[in-house]
Amino acid sequence: MRFEDLGLEPKVLKAVQEAGYDSPTPIQAEAIPHAIQGKDVLGIAQTGTGKTASFVLPLIDRLSKGRAKARMPRSLIITPTRELAAQVAESFEKYGKYHKLSMALLIGGVSFGDQDAKLQRGVDVLVATPGRLLDHFERGKLLLNNVQIMVVDEADRMLDMGFIPDIERIFNLTPFTRQTLFFSATMAPEITRLTEQFLSAPVRVEVAKPATTAKTITQKVVHLPNGNDKVKRDVLRKLIADTEVQNGIIFCNRKKTVDIVAKSLQKHGLNARPIHGDLAQSFRMETLQKFRDGETSLLVASDVAARGLDIPEVSHVFNFDVPIHSDDYVHRIGRTGRAGRSGAAFMLVTPGDKRAYESVLKTINMDAIEEEDLSTFIADLPAASDKPKRTRNDRKSARGKKEDTEQPNSEATEKPKRKRRSRKEEAPETSPESAVAEQAPAKSRKPAPQRRAVTGIGQQSEPPKRRYKDDLGENKVVGLGDHVPAFLQVPLD
Helix, strand or coil, X not given: CCHHHHCCCHHHHHHHHHCCCCCCCHHHHHHHHHHHCCCCEEEECCCCCCHHHHHHHHHHHHCXXXXXXXXXXCEEEECCCHHHHHHHHHHHHHHCCCCCCCEEEECCCCCHHHHHHHHHHCCCEEEECHHXXXXXXXXXXXCCCCCCEEEECCHHHHHHCCCHHHHHHHHHHCXXXXXXXXXXXXXXXXXXXXXXXXXXXXXXXXXXXXXXXXXXXXXXXXXXXXCCHHHHHHHHHHXXXXXCCCCEEEECCCXXXXXXXXXXXXXXCCCEEEECCCCCHHHHHHHHHHHHHCCCCEEEECHHHCCCCCCCCCCEEEECCCCCXXXXXXXXXXXXXXXXXXXXXXXXXXXXXXXXXXXXHHHCCCCCCEECCCHHHHHCCHHHHCCCCCCHHHHHHHCCCCCCCCCCCCCCCCCCCCCCCCHHHHCCCCCHHHHHHHCCCCCCCCCCCCCXXXXXXXXXXXXXXXXXXXXXXXXXXXXXXXXXXXXXXXXCC
């Protein structure tokens, strides 16, 4: 099948041909004809199968006629991350270059002023993340009652990031007559409930089983003896050197780990840059652009880059950490082997990753992943025999438990332990009379306050007598009285 058979108009076909595409992917071939007819579409396909073009092409085709009004976009595309939103915006510019359609990108990290100016002029296509979209709506800069087509991309990622309440609110702000194109790689029960509530008789397009990996990707795993991060970094560099990486993405579970791994690779002369949610938006966009242009060969990323990166020629993906959510494994390795190309994915597994690794195998419906044998290299590493650092959970479990261990120190170097004497042994023997006499309150200890005794209604006893230092057996404080200065004793006329 060719794009000419899908019913797209000539201007769209011309842009697609100039982009270098001749035949559609399975998800495009099945979704585009229904979308052009104005039907609701529920698209389920693994990442890297061309879902973006499945809704961008029919959206441009349907919006070719008409004109946008100020603050009232004609179509709305919701994405979970800034990177994915920017990716969709680039696809719209690429395929819609022969149409006079306006577009606005609403993402965080960019000033509100520029975005407000575009909305005020009116846009045909609005690409946004949920948070920034609702910010503009609450500020009165945006109206959604003229949305004709609404697209939700990577809905399962929306669920993972906690955006489902925002998506429900956005659905309720748009007219019920809208056309909805709903795309997701996996279908969780919450996603199913959302589609049943807001989609009207959708055409279900499923070209691959949920949470399955592409057959063009070679998957391998490296088992490590412990969770020592230094060993993991050494093994990672060994894999990069042995596999002749053209360009690759290294995924870590934590942002702190992303920074550490990136600095380690840079220290050893590798061209690597980090990207995660705590970095400035300008730095993130610059990093992605350099990676696309080939100026950066290794991208160390958190799961913010697991989706939305449409870089066709990523040769390798390395999972420095086993993903916490097994579905993320599918999206991570989906950054390679895209559009029928071949790719390779490696994952480092420690004994502490046993449960997460088993969950990944269950998700991708495999008994095991082919192992990359680096046992000789790992055995020669100095830190391979070290015990891994105790985690927070290990410290919690060990709290309150004291184990007696023998120290290997010799008698010559061992310090003698001081025997702690009890108070009875330290205190000298004294008679009861002398003990009472010697007991005196500490100098810093304050006497307990005395309460006034109430004798009756409206009656109160005299205030307690003030205690002076002489009451405690010390010298009386010298003050006024007999020592009044002479000038105070002058009689008044």
